[in-house]
Each structure stands twice: as structure tokens, then as C-alpha cells.
Amino acid sequence: MLWFIGLGISGPSEISPNTRKIIKNADIVYLETFTSPIPRKYHSEIRAVAGKRLKAAPRWLVEDGKTILAEAKKKKVVMLTYGDPYIATTHIELRTRAELDNIRTRTVHAASAIPSLIGECGLQYYKIGRPVTVMRERQSWNTVYFTIYDNLVRGMHSVLILEYNEDAGFFLDPKEAISGLLSAEEEQRRNVIGGSTFAIVASRIGAKNQGIVGGRLSSLAKMDFGRPPHTIIIPGRMHFTETDALKAFATCVDEPASNSHVKKISDQMLEKYIPKARKALEWVANAFRNDGTMQPIIQNAQLYLDDAEKFQGEGKEELAILSIGYAEGLLDALRLSKGIDPWT
Numbered sequence: 429m430l431w432f433i434g435l436g437i438s439g440p441s442e443i444s445p446n447t448r449k450i451i452k453n454a455d456i457v458y459l460e461t462f463t464s465p466i467p468r469k470y471h472s473e474i475r476a477v478a479g480k481r482l483k484a485a486p487r488w489l490v491e492d493g494k495t496i497l498a499e500a501k502k503k504k505v506v507m508l509t510y511g512d513p514y515i516a517t518t519h520i521e522l523r524t525r526a527e528l529d530n531i532r533t534r535t536v537h538a539a540s541a542i543p544s545l546i547g548e549c550g551l552q553y554y555k556i557g558r559p560v561t562v563m564r565e566r567q568s569w570n571t572v573y574f575t576i577y578d579n580l581v582r583g584m585h586s587v588l589i590l591e592y593n594e595d596a597g598f599f600l601d602p603k604e605a606i607s608g609l610l611s612a613e614e615e616q617r618r619n620v621i622g623g624s625t626f627a628i629v630a631s632r633i634g635a636k637n638q639g640i641v642g643g644r645l646s647s648l649a650k651m652d653f654g655r656p657p658h659t660i661i662i663p664g665r666m667h668f669t670e671t672d673a674l675k676a677f678a679t680c681v682d683e684p685a686s687n688s689h690v691k692k693i694s695d696q697m698l699e700k701y702i703p704k705a706r707k708a709l710e711w712v713a714n715a716f717r718n719d720g721t722m723q724p725i726i727q728n729a730q731l732y733l734d735d736a737e738k739f740q741g742e743g744k745e746e747l748a749i750l751s752i753g754y755a756e757g758l759l760d761a762l763r764l765s766k767g768i769d770p771w772t
Contacts, residue, residue, distance in 0.1 A: 430500035430526050432513035434538030435466075437634025440473040447536050451477050455503035458485035458496065460519075462594040464510040464541065464657055467635075474508065487594065493522050500531045512540035542587060545633040545659055549640055550673025555664065557584030562605045562660070563591045564598075573612035576662050577620045580690040583665035590658055599656035602629045606649045606660075618693060621645070621662075626685045628661040628678065629653050642674055643681035651681075663687060694745035698736065701752050705733055708759050708770035715768065722762070729758040 431450060436442050443451075451457055457478040459471070462485075475482050485507065489495060499505050513519050513535060526533050546553050557579030560572050572588065579586040590600040606627075613621040623646035631639040631653045639654060663670075664687060671684040691699075709729050716722035732755035739748035763769055 429504045430496070430523070430531055430533045431504070431506040431536070432519060432523060432533065433506055433508050433536040434512040434540070435470075435474075435508055435510055436538035437511055437541050437544050438539075439467070439470050439634075440477065442538075443477070448477055450536070451506055451508075452479075453504065454478070454481060454506040456483060456499055457481045457506045457508060458483050458489075460485040460490055460507060460509045460516075462487040462490070462592075463516045463518075464592060465594070465599065466510055478506075487518075490518050490522060493525055496522065497526055497529060497531060500526060501529070510541075512538050515540045515542065539634070541633055541657070541659070542589075545630040545661075546585075546587070548633055548638070548677060549628055549630060549642075549661060550677045551585055551661070551663065551670050552667065555583070555585050557582065557586055557664070559587040559589060561589045561591060562600060562608065564600055564604070566608070566611075569608045569612040570616065573609065573616055573618075573620060576609075577618060577690060577693075580620065580662070580664050580687055581692050583688065585664050586662040588660040588662065590656075590660065592657065599658070602653050602658050602660055603649055603651070606645050610645065610649075618690075618696065620690055625687055626663060626682065628663065628674070629658055630661065631656070631658045633657075633659070640678035641681065642678050642684055647681045692745060694749055695740070698740050698745070698748055698752065701756070702733065702736055702740075704771070705729075705752060705755050705759065709733065709755070711770040712759060712762055712768075715770075725758055725762065729755045732758070 431454065433447060433450065459474060459482060496505060496507070507513070507519065509516065509519060523533050542559065543553055546556060558575055560575040562568070562572050576586045588605065590602065590605055592599050609621045610623070623644060625645045626642065627645055627648055628640065628642045629648055632655065641648065641651065641653065666684065666686045674680065674684050709726065713726050716726065732751045736748045736751035736755065739745070739751060759770055763771070
């Protein structure tokens with residue numbers, strides 16, 4: 429038998445009597461600590477319930493899973509996790525392997541940090557886009573950047589989970605994450621992240637000393653948020669009820685504001701290329717206004733440009749870019765065949 433039990437976000441004191449009974453009756457109790465740091469005082473509280481049956485479960489043990497599954501075939505085994513057990517995909521995989529191996533599994537769900545911090549910040553949970561983990565390594569920053577981009581163009585809020593490495597005793601500081609995001613903007617230049625971007629840093633959610641601070645990234649980059657864990661939220665379009673709640677629940681060093689300025693990359697391209705192509709077409713039309721053989725090419729380029737604007741207005745950006753590509757192709761054909769350069 430293998431139990432997956434969530435400890436919630438407020439510590440073992442919140443465990444129900446029935447859950448305590450399950451833990452006391454277990455043969456082996458594993459405490460998993462690699463998905464989030466667990467305060468030392470919680471360890472002693474858990475040990476008071478589990479006694480000598482309590483064992484540490486580092487990442488490698490859970491990911492390998494063989495020892496845990498072998499024990500669960502013959503004994504009652506409990507896996508304790510911070511928050512809800514199935515926020516971590518590692519635990520879902522372990523349960524899947526258990527079920528496929530005919531090992532019975534049961535679950536005690538609990539509050540998870542992600543939905544909890546959304547509520548603590550006063551945001552609406554159904555407006556949360558795809559979450560993403562921010563790692564220290566530079567190569568991961570573009571993935572985070574474009575996840576935020578995808579969420580913001582849809583008006584959704586972005587939850588940035590900061591890297592936690594139990595073995596190294598490392599938790600990414602919010603200031604380092606902010607610096608990485610600003611560096612990604614300098615590289616990509618898509619106007620997604622900037623010093624004026626409004627963000628929220630939620631720290632130690634569920635603990636007595638939890639902290640929530642909202643402000644522009646330029647302001648947050650100068651602050652000390654104390655001990656981890658921390659999570660950053662980049663809001664999308666905020667309803668006035670969300671901004672009212674945020675101001676009531678959090679410390680806002682700047683006035684809360686939606687990040688609704690982000691445009692689709694396709695729209696950014698079209699806004700650049702359509703006027704440029706129209707200017708080139710006007711040059712060509714004037715240069716060959718008396719040449720009847722050139723008129724079909726000029727007219728077709730004009731039609732493609734008209735289609736590009738029509739498709740863009742209908743939200744069909746892929747067709748719009750395809751149309752502008754055809755128009756530019758015709759103009760480039762004239763450039764190469766006639767020795768002209770309408771793009772200058």
C-alpha cells in the first residue's frame with residue numbers, strides 16, 4: 429500500500445486527525461523535501477507523529493522509485509510532500525508505476541502553493557496561464573521569456589516558479605530572476621519585459637511571515653524579499669476587482685497595472701513590413717507607370733498587400749504574413765530583373 433499525503437502550505441499542525449492516524453499506522457513514512465524547502469520546526473512536528481519510521485526521501489530515491497515500490501508491495505508506506513502530492517510530476521509517475529505493478533495507492537490532497545498564492549494575491553485563478561520554472565542557467569531564460577509572451581498576448585497571468593535545488597541548498601533569488609528576464613528582453617527585443625512591467629513577488633505563502641510585494645520590475649529589483657520560497661507573478665490584464673484585492677492584500681510599492689501592451693510577434697512583423705512594402709510598391713508604380721508590361725506584376729503585388737491587411741484585421745496572422753511574403757517576392761523579382769532597388 430502506498431499513500432501520497434500532502435502537508436499543505438501551513439505545516440503539519442494543519443494535518444487532520446484521520447491523516448495523523450494514517451501516518452501513525454504506517455510501517456514506513458517518507459518525507460520528500462526536494463520540491464520545496466520545509467522549515468526545520470516542521471520536521472520535528474512530523475517526527476513527533478511518525479516517530480522512528482520517518483525517512484528522508486531525496487530526489488534520486490523518488491525518481492528511481494524501486495526501493496519505495498518494493499517496500500509498498502509488502503508494507504504500508506506513506507509519502508509526505510509539501511503542498512499537494514500531485515503538483516510534482518515525479519509523484520504522479522511514482523503512483524503510475526505503483527498502479528501498473530498492482531500496488532494499491534491512496535491520496536490525501538492538501539492546499540498547494542500555486543493556487544494558494546494566486547488567491548493570497550487577490551488574482552482570479554481561471555486567468556492563470558502556463559506556469560514556468562526560472563532556472564539560474566542563462567539558456568533557460570528565453571523559454572521563460574516566450575512563456576510570458578504567450579500568456580500576456582492572451583491577457584493571462586504568468587506564474588514563475590523559482591529554481592530550488594535541495595542538494596545544493598540553492599533557491600533562486602527574485603532579484604536574480606528579474607535580472608535574467610531583463611537580459612532576455614535585451615536579446616529578444618519583443619517589448620515583453622521592461623523596467624515598467626508590473627510584477628508580484630510572493631514569499632513564504634502559508635507561513636506566519638508570508639510576504640507579498642507588488643511593483644514595477646525596476647522597483648522590485650532593488651528589494652530584499654527575505655528567506656525563500658519565493659514566486660514571481662507577471663499579471664496580464666487585471667480586472668479592477670483584482671487590483672483592488674491586490675492593494676488590500678499586498679504591499680504595493682507602485683500602483684498595480686495590467687501588462688496589456690504586448691503584441692503578437694506576427695503583428696509586430698506586419699506593422700513593420702506592410703508599410704515598408706507599400707512604400708516600395710509606390711516607388712515601383714511610379715518608376716513603371718508608362719510600362720504596360722509591368723502593370724500585372726504591380727497589380728498583383730497590390731492585391732497581396734491588400735490581402736495582408738485584410739487577414740491581419742481578421743486575426744489570421746499566418747495568412748497575412750504569407751500574403752506580404754508574396755508581395756515582397758514580386759517586388760524582389762523586379763529588383764533582380766530590372767536592376768532597381770525599391771527598398772532604399
